[in-house]
Amino acid sequence: MKKSRMILVLGIVASLLLASVGTVYADRPTDKPNPPGKGGLTPGISQADSASKGKPRGLFGVVSDKTGTGFKLDTQNLGEVNVVLSEDTKCKVPFNPFADCGDIMNGDWVAVKGTWDNSDFMAQRVLFVPKKGLRAMHKHVVGTVAEGSTAEVIKVDPIKGDAIQSFKVLTGTPGTKIRPEGTVYPGDFPVGTKVTVVAALDRSTGDYIAKAIVKHAGD
Secondary structure, three states: OOHHHHHHHHHHHHHHOHHHOOOOOOOOOOOOOOOOOOOOOOOOOOHHHHHHHOOOEEEEEEEEOOOOOEEEEEEOOOEEEEEEOOOOOEEEEOOEOOOOHHHOOOOOEEEEEEEEEOOEEEEEEEEEEOOOOOOOOEEEEEEEEOOOOOOOEEEEEEOOOOOOEEEEEOOOOOOOEEEOOOOOOOOOOOOOOEEEEEEEEEOOOOEEEEEEEEEOOOO
């Protein structure tokens, strides 16, 4: 494993568990990524010990059997752990400020902070660990509105000369934010209008969803 990847994984786990430095247990998945080096993380403790102390612990592994209320986490030292999500659980995906727990999918590597409740691990925070080759989770594109744009899809020709990119436009609440206030898409966005589109990847469909479309002044 490259040094930069080792630093990324260690940094993610450390940031999740900063409040419990010295009592952290950070487990690791059985398959890639490989364990991020030796030292810096406290060895694993038993579930019973963790539950009795009532202190936050950390797990690291691969997600499977994902549902709306939790998932299985394949860890190296504890095997398969049942992770429970609640409405208070915070899920984070680096570089995607719009992500939530619905964006965590089977096969993902995650670091989880939480506490034991008997054999269940009650997640307080789940952090997605990016892997090499993954599509960008978040885009910020500046360009001009291209031919083929509709009320449901805006196509943008980037000013950097990249290929034309398509983004789904959502209506309703919450929907895609259109700026400046009072501007209406697509009526106020004819072909050639300079725009900035902020979008997030919908991992379930592979589509990029426009979270905001900003019309530049003078266009």
